[in-house]
Amino acid sequence: MSQLLETLDKERLAVNPLLKRKSELGQFLTPSSVAKFMASLFDKSKLSKPKILDPGAGIGVLTSAVLERITLEKISKQAEVTAVEIDELLRGRLQTTLGLFEDGLSLKSEVISEDFIEWATNALLNEDSLLEGTKIRFTHAILNPPYKKIMSSSRHRKILRGVGIETVNLYSAFVGLAIQLTEENGQIVAVIPRSFCNGPYFRPFRQLLLEETAIKHMHLFDSRDKAFKDDEVLQENVIILLERGGKQSNVTISTSTDDSFIDYSSNSYPFEKIVQPLDSEKFIHIPTSNEPSFIERYPSVHYSLSEIGVEVSTGPVVDFRVKGHLRDMPEEGTVPLFYPNHFVGTLTEWPKVMKKPNAVFVDEDMKKWLYPNGYYTVVKRFSSKEEKRRIVAGVLTPSSVDYSEVGFENGLNVLHFKKQGIPPELAFGLYAYLNSTEVDKYFRVFNGHTQVNATDLRTMKYPSRVTLEKFGRWVMSNSDIIGQEELDQKLEEIL
Known part of the structure; x- marks a missing residue:
């Protein structure tokens, strides 16, 4: 791991106890090892002159991982970054982090101090009055969104409906908005709880995801409590790579025990194994073995309750x-x-x-x-x-x-x-x-x-x-x- 990412990891651990609004905002800062892996998922051929969106950017660990990859692999000499961070304590550190890349890259960066949902919905609602070339769109989005329920009567829920997003949690709202703000064939990488894969509450979000993007890669941590152990995150998390308007083909499923990725392994699966064609609920299955599933082995098991x-x-x-x-x-x-x-x-x-x-x-x-x-x-x-x-x-x-x-x-x-x-x-x-x-x-x-x-x-x-x-x-x-x-x-x- 690079010296910069190591430094940011120490900064993350130092700032964690200072986050007075952590529970209110649902904040969980990303370990640098996870950030580096997430950045590695972007298609290298699409990283030339990237316009990167980082919603809920924290101290800039995710953006730093992408910019460092671009620099080390000499993919591009220029990049644009829009980082949105509502927390004042984190925002100061974020600006310092972005400044570290200005010597090695022609970097145009903007730090937005607004609530991401407010900022993004305003951008989408007001774009009808703008010329096509002036609409806010990004080639890449990378995010570790907040995990917190959205009350049905809240302002967030109301303004999200205004842009066609119906969801119950901040994390799915952030991903939904990131999808809408990503240009055609652009890519989104997010680390989110796996709860969106099933259940009635996330069905509209799954519908949005499946209609607007192609799922390219999903990574599971076998241990629920180790990848984000410093934050005591007990949800089972998945890292997902999406491509806006992409053609859906086979999906890469990878696993590792934790964020060290020492025992990383991956397999490719046909999309029919991920979302069953006749499933009206659009449940997202994440197989971790090439063996036939229980349902595939026993066709007689096909009745509903x-x-x-x-x-x-x-x-x-x-x-x-x-x-x-x-x-x-x-x-x-x-x-x-x-x-x-x-x-x-x-x-x-x-x-x-x-x-x-x-x-x-x-x-x-x-x-x-x-x-x-x-x-x-x-x-x-x-x-x-x-x-x-x-x-x-x-x-x-x-x-x-x-x-x-x-x-x-x-x-x-x-x-x-x-x-x-x-x-x-x-x-x-x-x-x-x-x-x-x-x-x-x-x-x-x-x-x-x-x-x-x-x-x-x-x-x-x-x-x-x-x-x-x-x-x-x-x-x-x-x-x-x-x-x-x-x-x-x-x-x-x-x-």
Whole structure:
């Protein structure tokens, strides 16, 4: 690594504790090793006389990595940089950083002190009155955007809609604006959370990305907490290279354990493996093996939950909203309130000594949130980064508790039919299928965060109802002796 990037790394670590607005702005400064890798992804043939955009530029680590590459590889003798940074503390250091390149390059640089979303949307909205040659456009954009939700009622959300961007997080807003500000055949490199790859909230963003750009390269860090360890970033991040208006072809997928890139490896995949042609949700899969996927190996696994007569909902009881109804232990007038901790394999351990309550008091307000007792498959919504499995399922059986109604807390997904229980064989079959190693691997290909949402389960593929019920009967007959190996082997047999 160069002396300049080493210096910037030290500067990054020094300035981190001083970022008083870090939480407010969602700031995470880029390690120099990551910046250097990101800069290396740009097509060398496109770096002649670049016009570079760096939204949320921080102290200039990303721009420096690009300018250093241009200088060291003697790609161009001139460059233009527009760096947007709202934080005054960072902006002063950013201007100093850019000044270091003025001797080796004919560099035209501008530091914008505005909110990037405000500045970019104004530029796009006002361009109709400008001549074609005066519109703000860039050949390259490189960014590590802030990670923070955008409230639906916020000014940011309103002005983004004005330029056709509908999204729920600052990071996807920044990338969407960078795409619109990049000229045809220009390239964008960004490091962002993997959460955009699936789920309903990011569907408009995926649509924008797939309609306006070609995905050229995606890089995954196998360890969720090491690449940005100084910032305690626990999201699974992906570095993505996009080309505005580019022709979509094969996509390079690369991995490394962390930001040292010592064990870097890459493979090329046809685009059909990244976004399945018939997928209306446009989920973005990131395969890391050339082996056929679970779905490819078992064509019979092609049913949706609705096709097998099952629905899925998030547990309706949000505990902090019904604090007055919660009870540590069951008492007169209460019913069981189930949390993820109550489900261990095929067993329901209730009541249980734990920090969370075990019961909820029932009145007219509470009744609407309850389900009749019955057979239900449940799936934990959240897993910690230490857990081996992403999907962890359990089963509630009516004999587990002697109550006519039960409550499911918001940390659970509940598989049901019209808010009633489902047949026992189907409940146990879904439990076994979802707990299989193959399904966990399949799920991780398109889900990069630790959350399992009802929408994720709704859009997954399942075996037929007949196959699931057969699997369930086997579980019910052998529950005492079933381990992970036996469960996985049985799934292979019945598919």
